Every structure is written in structure tokens, then in C-alpha cells.
Amino acid sequence: MNELDEILKFYREIGAGFLEYHRENPLKALNDLNREIGNCTKCKLYESKKNYVPGEGSAEPGIIFIGEGPGETEDNLGRPFVGRAGELLDKLIDRMGYSRETVFIGNIVKCRPPGNRNPLPEEVAACKPYLESQIDILKPKVIVCLGKVALNNLLGQNYSIMKERGKLFYFKDIPVIPTYHPAYILRQTTKDSTSKAKWDTWNDMKKVLEIVKKSR
Numbered sequence: 001m002n003e004l005d006e007i008l009k010f011y012r013e014i015g016a017g018f019l020e021y022h023r024e025n026p027l028k029a030l031n032d033l034n035r036e037i038g039n040c041t042k043c044k045l046y047e048s049k050k051n052y053v054p055g056e057g058s059a060e061p062g063i064i065f066i067g068e069g070p071g072e073t074e075d076n077l078g079r080p081f082v083g084r085a086g087e088l089l090d091k092l093i094d095r096m097g098y099s100r101e102t103v104f105i106g107n108i109v110k111c112r113p114p115g116n117r118n119p120l121p122e123e124v125a126a127c128k129p130y131l132e133s134q135i136d137i138l139k140p141k142v143i144v145c146l147g148k149v150a151l152n153n154l155l156g157q158n159y160s161i162m163k164e165r166g167k168l169f170y171f172k173d174i175p176v177i178p179t180y181h182p183a184y185i186l187r188q189t190t191k192d193s194t195s196k197a198k199w200d201t202w203n204d205m206k207k208v209l210e211i212v213k214k215s216r
């Protein structure tokens with residue numbers, strides 16, 4: 001192993017692997033990071049998962065969507081938001097004038113928590129450096145947190161998504177807009193409540209689009 005390899009290995013071991021990424025080549029940086037995620041054993045979730053789900057999309061997106069963690073379908077396929085909630089998210093992204101290929105979709109944790117439980121604090125602590133590296137590489141103009149788990153684990157807070165959705169927060173100077181998780185919309189049992197949840201989400205996304213427009 002040459003000296004450079006040893007330095008990079010050291011950075012990886014102390015959880016600062018992102019320091020090695022080539023800032024001028026986000027796609028390569030993302031691919032390198034995905035490989036690192038694909039070898040991760042930092043928390044117990046790697047033992048029960050079928051596939052790592054690092055996230056997917058553009059390496060230079062204006063918008064990043066962050067969910068909480070892979071569900072069963074995502075775990076089976078190794079891709080984020082490909083179940084029923086994902087179908088709804090795809091429709092929302094399409095209505096915003098984007099596609100899966102032009103935004104980035106990720107999660108707080110990259111391995112499925114068993115039974116779709118919320119990720120434990122130690123699992124979030126182990127996985128969050130990967131999300132921070134992704135954000136560092138992707139340099140989005142705005143981050144959308146899908147639901148309370150994403151919002152609170154990104155910002156280290158204990159907010160109510162009902163109260164805070166649509167408001168402007170910041171993560172390391174990057175604007176953050178929280179909205180409902182698409183699964184929340186799917187859980188609504190009446191036409192009226194479904195329609196309200198969808199409109200609320202759309203109003204939040206209008207704020208996201210405004211931020212992108214202003215930052216051009």
C-alpha cells in the first residue's frame with residue numbers, strides 16, 4: 001500500500017472518507033461513496049438487510065429528497081422509494097417539472113430497519129456521515145425532508161411535522177423545507193383528508209421551486 005492509500009484508509013477508518021472525494025467530479029465522488037456504503041458494518045442494520053440503499057439520482061441535483069430509511073421493496077431492489085410511497089413521490093417530482101434522474105432521492109439510513117421501525121439513534125449516528133457526505137458532494141440548492149424522522153434526524157431536533165411543514169430551515173447554510181412523508185398521504189382514509197394532505201404537500205413544494213428559481 002502506498003502512502004496515499006494509507007492516508008485515505010485512515011480517513012475512511014475515522015469516518016471521514018468524504019475528505020478524499022474529488023470535488024470537481026461529483027459522479028465519481030458519489031460512486032466512491034456508494035462503494036463505501038456498500039461495505040458498511042457500522043451498525044447492526046447491515047446484518048438483517050438484503051441490499052444497501054445508498055440513494056439515487058443526479059450527481060448535480062438542485063433538489064435532494066430525504067426519507068427515513070428503506071422499506072421492504074427498497075431493501076429487495078436496493079433502490080430508494082420504489083414501493084407505493086415511491087410511486088406517489090414520483091408523481092410529485094414529475095408535477096414539479098423534474099424526474100428521478102434530475103433530482104437526488106436518499107434516506108437518513110441506508111439499510112432497512114427490521115419491520116420498518118424508526119431507525120435507532122445509534123443507527124442514525126452511524127449512518128449520518130454518509131448523508132452528510134452526499135450533501136457535501138451534491139451541493140443541492142434545497143433539501144426536502146419527507147416526514148418527521150427525516151427532518152429531526154437531519155437537523156438534530158424534535159419538531160412536529162404538522163407544525164413545521166412548509167417552513168424554512170437550514171442545514172449547513174442549505175435551505176431545508178420539510179413536508180409530509182408520502183406514506184402519510186397514503187394513510188389518509190377519507191377523500192377530504194387525502195386531498196388536504198396532497199394540497200399541503202404541493203404548497204410546500206411551491207416553496208421549494210421558488211428557492212430553486214431564486215438561486216439560479
Ligand code: URA
Pocket residue numbers: 067068069070071074079080081082083085086107
Ligand atoms: N420510505 C422511506 O422513508 N424511504 C424509502 O426509501 C422508502 C419508503
